[in-house]
Structure formats: structure tokens, C-alpha cells
Amino acid sequence: MxxxxxxxxxxxxxxxxxxxxxxxxxxxxxxxxxxxxxxxxxxxxxxxxxxxxxxxxxxxxxxxxxxxxxxxxxxxxxxxEEKEYVADVMLGATTPSFDLEHPVDRTYPWEHITREGVGEALRALTGERLQEPPRYSAKKIDGTRAYELARAGEEVTLRKAQIAIYEMELLEYALPRIKIRVRCSKGTYIRSLAGEIGQSLRSGAHLTALRRTRSGxxxxxxxxxxxxxxxxxxxxxxx
CATH class of the missing domain: 3.30.2350.10 (Pseudouridine synthase)
Known part of the structure; x- marks a missing residue:
């Protein structure tokens, strides 16, 4: 800045x-x-x-x-209005919140991942689609924040919401870490996107850093x- x-x-x-x-x-x-x-x-x-x-x-x-x-x-x-983010993503491990708020709960192989595979995953996740918000989010369920229910150990199921990923760009590739730029619609959870990238690569993933670089x-x-x-x-x- x-x-x-x-x-x-x-x-x-x-x-x-x-x-x-x-x-x-x-x-x-x-x-x-x-x-x-x-x-x-x-x-x-x-x-x-x-x-x-x-x-x-x-x-x-x-x-x-x-x-x-x-x-x-x-x-x-x-x-x-449209948002833009730069996200650091750790492949091969997940956390309950999809970021560093919680410790790693599962690890996965990542050695099979290639730069080409990451590019394909980013392209596959680009466009308009439904996305499930993280259970550790501020979304409300019957008037209660989802993260409050999750922290209390209750089962949390959130409805998927319509989002749009307009563009994703691979900025850095240093496995098991990658850095990406994301241009997206309102309501897009980049934490959920990190998890989706991990699944697409037959692995796991979570955010290690996130920066909003533009809003409108x-x-x-x-x-x-x-x-x-x-x-x-x-x-x-x-x-």
C-alpha cells in the first residue's frame, strides 16, 4: 500500500x-x-x-x-460491486475454517500436483455457480451466526449461494504453496474457494493469507x- x-x-x-x-x-x-x-x-x-x-x-x-x-x-x-483478492493457499492440508483461525485437521498428498493441474483447476472453478459458505462464517441460521454454532460443536449446514468468479490468475507456484489473484462477485468466500481448489486437485487446501486489493x-x-x-x-x- x-x-x-x-x-x-x-x-x-x-x-x-x-x-x-x-x-x-x-x-x-x-x-x-x-x-x-x-x-x-x-x-x-x-x-x-x-x-x-x-x-x-x-x-x-x-x-x-x-x-x-x-x-x-x-x-x-x-x-x-465486484471484488478482487490476492490469496496465499497451502495445498495438502485442511482446517475446519479453511484458514489459520483453526489448526490443521487433515493432511493429503500434494506431490502429484503440477502447474498445469493448478491452471486447469482454476479454469474449472471460474464462472457462475453455487458455492457453500464456510461453517465458520457470519452467515445466520435462525438468527444465530454460523460460527457461533460451529464453535459450540453443533452441526452446521448452510445453503449454497450463487456467485461468480470472473477471473483467476496463478501468481506464484512454489508447492505446496500457491498465490492466486481472484476477481469475483459479492458473496464469494475465498476460504471456500481455497477448499474447492484443494478438492479439484485431489488434495486439500486452506488459506494462509488473504488481501482484498479492490472493491468496486x-x-x-x-x-x-x-x-x-x-x-x-x-x-x-x-x-
Whole structure:
């Protein structure tokens, strides 16, 4: 990310502002919203609305659109836009969450995998299709988050959702690790995609890193680090 220095002087945040934040690792999307909302309250915006347009998992980084004031009316439209990710995938092993939130639960052979085979798997998984969300996800089942049920040891079955993978590109090939770029529709779970890649290769797979590089027309290159954005809000307190 090229560090951006936002000029927030003279803004009326109630009128609407979209902060393009580079979400830090291990922060939830809600954590980021809460922190910005607290900073705005210190500036006198006691009842201002703040929300995000598209959840990023705690172990993911990258573009998180935080909508402030009247811009919160744009959340649904922004969430519906195309996304792009760069994902590091470990082949030959799975975890219950398809990422590093949980330890490896099964291992599989991966020595038979070839670069050509990976390319074929990526092509086969490209296009419009149904995808099952991870059981450790924020999807709700009868009002309860799926990850809460999964952590309680309950059986979790989630309905498959229509998604579209517009493009996948193999960026790095260093078995048993690969790095891919994914351009996709809203609602696509890259963790589930990692698992699907593993199955397609007659092996297993899980994510070891995930970065959202674009959401609609907003890119990581023009994102603000959360620390810088909060610092600029703090500076407004003294002016």
C-alpha cells in the first residue's frame, strides 16, 4: 500500500464520506467501524451513522469501505460491486475454517500436483455457480451466526449461494504453496474457494493469507491505514 494522507479539513461528515481503509490484520470489520465512530463522536458527531460495505475476516487485510453519515445509504450498492483478492493457499492440508483461525485437521498428498493441474483447476472453478459458505462464517441460521454454532460443536449446514468468479490468475507456484489473484462477485468466500481448489486437485487446501486489493473502483493503493486516518481525525479536535 502506498501511504495516503487524507485531507479531512472542512468536511461535514454528516453529509457523507467514504473512508477507504486498509483493514489491519486480526481486526474485525466491526472493530474498524467502532473505532472510527468513537473518534467522530469526540469531534461532536454524537449520533452519526457509520457502517462498512463488505465484511473482511479478521485474518484478511485490504480494502474496507467505511461509510459515514449519509454515505451509509450507499452500503448496499457498494457491497454489490465486484471484488478482487490476492490469496496465499497451502495445498495438502485442511482446517475446519479453511484458514489459520483453526489448526490443521487433515493432511493429503500434494506431490502429484503440477502447474498445469493448478491452471486447469482454476479454469474449472471460474464462472457462475453455487458455492457453500464456510461453517465458520457470519452467515445466520435462525438468527444465530454460523460460527457461533460451529464453535459450540453443533452441526452446521448452510445453503449454497450463487456467485461468480470472473477471473483467476496463478501468481506464484512454489508447492505446496500457491498465490492466486481472484476477481469475483459479492458473496464469494475465498476460504471456500481455497477448499474447492484443494478438492479439484485431489488434495486439500486452506488459506494462509488473504488481501482484498479492490472493491468496486476503490483500490488498496489509494487506501488509508487505519492509524493515519484516526490520527487525522484526532488532529481535527485541536483545530
Amino acid at each position: 502506498t501511504e495516503q494522507i487524507p485531507d479531512l479539513r472542512g468536511l461535514n461528515f454528516e453529509e457523507g464520506y467514504i473512508a477507504v481503509i486498509d483493514k489491519p490484520l486480526e481486526w474485525t470489520s466491526t472493530d474498524v467501524v467502532r473505532k472510527i465512530k468513537f473518534a467522530l463522536r469526540r469531534l461532536g458527531y454524537r449520533k452519526i451513522k457509520v457502517g462498512h460495505a463488505g465484511t473482511l475476516d479478521p485474518l484478511a487485510t485490504g480494502v474496507l469501505l467505511v461509510c459515514i453519515g449519509r454515505a451509509t445509504k450507499l452500503v448496499d450498492a457498494l457491497q454489490a 473502483g476503490f483500490t488498496a493503493e489509494k487506501a488509508f491505514s487505519l492509524d493515519v486516518f484516526l490520527q487525522k481525525l484526532q488532529e481535527l479536535e485541536t483545530k
